[in-house]
Amino acid sequence: MAVRVIDLPASLDFQTHDALFSEIVEAAGNAVLFDGRHLRWVDPNGMVGLLAAASVGRDRSGEAPILELGRAGDVKSYLGRMGFFRAAEGIFAAGTSFPRRASGPSDVLLEITPITTNSDVHDVVDRVQKRAGAILSNTLGYPQTSVVQFSVILSEVCQNILEHAEAPGWVAAQSYNWSKRLGRHVVIISVADLGRGFRGSLSDEHSARFADRWGDVTALEAAFIHGLTRFPDSGRGQGIQQIRKQVRRWDGLISIRSGTARIADVPQWFDAPPLEEGLSDFPGTQINIILPERADHED
C-alpha cells in the first residue's frame, strides 16, 4: 500500500488545521505518515485536529498512521503535558515513538480528554472548576464567578458530542499569551468529534423543509443561528445559543466546522468570514472557542 506523507506545518492551530483535513481527505485509502519534524507550535485545535485526522486516516486505510516528531524537545514536552500522547494511543501506529507521560504539576487548563460518556463531561467540569478560576480571573481579567459560566460552556460543547455526533470526541483547553497576534492573553477551547456532523444529525427532522437547499451550510445555520435540534422536545437546542451568548459577552470567537462548511461569530479583533463553504469534506464537527483577556485588564 502506498504511503501518503503529510507535512505538518510549523504551527498547527485553528488557522492551519483545515489544510491538514484537506490532505487526509485526499489521502483516501492510503496509509499516512504525518511528518511533524518541523512542528514548533501546536494549540488545542491543532492537537485535537491531528487526532481527528489520524483517526480518519486509520479508519479509511485500515492502517494506523505514523507520527514523526522532530528532535526539538519543547513540542514533545508540551504535547506530553497536554495529554496528547495518552489520547493518541491506539490511533497512531505502535511504532510511533511517544515519550513517556509527563508527571508532576502542570499548568494545563484542560488536557486532551476523550468524551465518550456522560461521566466524562462531569470529569471535565470537575477539573476546570478546580483549575480555571485563577486563569480566568488573573490572566483574562474575568470576574471571579466566570469559572461557572466557563464550566457550563464546556459542559454544553461536550454534550454536543454525546447527543448529536453519536461518536467519540475530544476536548482540550489552554491559555496562551498572544502578545504578537493580539497583544493579550487568550484561552482556547477545542472540541472535535468524528460523528455524523450537523447535517447528519438534523437531516431526518429538518431536511425536507429546506428541500434542495439542504446541506452543511443550512444545517449549520439552522443549529447555530436558529437553535434547531433533531429532538422534538422544545427544551432542546439551547446549548449552542447559550454558548454563543456567553462567548459574545467575553468578546470571544466561536466557530463550528462541520462537513464542508464553517460558521462563526467573529469579534472585531479577528478577521475571518462568518460563513465559509466548499471546505474539504471532513467527518464530524470541530468547535473552536477563543476567549480573549479583557481589553482593560492589567496583570
Add this chain to the structure above:
Amino acid sequence: MRTEPGIEPISIDVGRVLRGTVESLYSHLVTRPTGRAVRLAIEEQVAASSRTAVSLIDLSNVTVMDFSCADEIVAKLLMRFLDENRPGDVLFVFRGVRQSLHEPIQTVLERQELLAVVQGSDGCCALMGTRTEEEEYAWTVLEKHGRIVAAEVKEVFPESHHREVLDELVLRRVAFTPPGDHIYHALSTLMGGTS
C-alpha cells in the same frame, strides 16, 4: 411561619438528591441524563404525598448547573406538575438560587413560558420567568398580604383585570387557592417550617 391546614411542606436538598442518585460521584448539575435522574428522584419524593404539597427545592449546595440540567430540574419539573395528569398536587418554590444559577434558570423558564417562585437568602420570595407587568403586580400584592380572602379580593384588586390575573397566577401555580375555597395564598405562606 405556620403551615396552612391541608398543605404538606416538603423540603428537598438538590445537592443531596444528586449525591443520592445513580450519579453519586458527581458534584455538579451538568448533562441531561444527570438532570433527568435528579428530576425523577424529586418527582418520586413529592409524588408520594397524597395531599397538596409545597415543595421547597433547595439549590444552596449547587455551584454549577448547565442549561440541560436547568431544563430538566426546573422547566420539566414545573411542566410535569402543571399538566392535568400530574402525578400529585405539588407546588414548587426554589431556594438558594445563587447568581450563577440565575441565567440557566431564567433562560429555560422563558423558553417554556413558565413562571417560578424563588426564595432569596433573605427569605423574601420573587418571581422568575415569563410574566406580564400585571402578573408581577398581582403576585407582589398577594405576596405582601400572604393571603387574601374572597371578601377582600375586590378591595385589594379593584380592577377586574387584576382579579383575572390573580386566577391566572393560580393556574400557573405560583399562587394557590384550596379547591372550593376562594382564599388566595402566596406560596411563601404555605412553606411552613420547611428548612
